[in-house]
Amino acid sequence: MSNKIESLVKMANDISNFFNAESDKALAAEGVKKHILRAWEPRMRAAIIEYSQKDGSGLNPLATEAIKLLAGC
Template sequence: MDKRNLIDMANRIGDFFESMPDHEEALTGVAEHIRRSWEPRMRRALLSTLDEAPDKYGIALSDFTREAIVRYREKLTPAQASAA
């Protein structure tokens, strides 16, 4: 999974929602878009970047996008797959 690409995509989503006048609604919009549109593997990879060095991939989450992901991390975290 190319984390640079995931960070870039998340930032583009953040850029779109950041223009909304209601900050809280915009944060929710980022998180909901990622939750609904990204497969669990992509969300896990994005969330793991929060625990790593911010510039490790040569691109960092924007402050706004990071705020949305941190605030809604629990909702973005995929459920654990049960062993069959």
């Protein structure tokens, strides 16, 4: 995994750890997705979507779900 992807994975996991306090996991995943849409530039979003579709093993479950939602946008 490249340093760029490692950094994106860490950020996605950190964001999802914050939202993981939400008991409704669908709502939590939506929150992660919205945060990434607001805060990340398009190239970053494209890179994390590509990583998630090819491997995704470094992402926690909530981050994985949020990125699936993001890919559907």
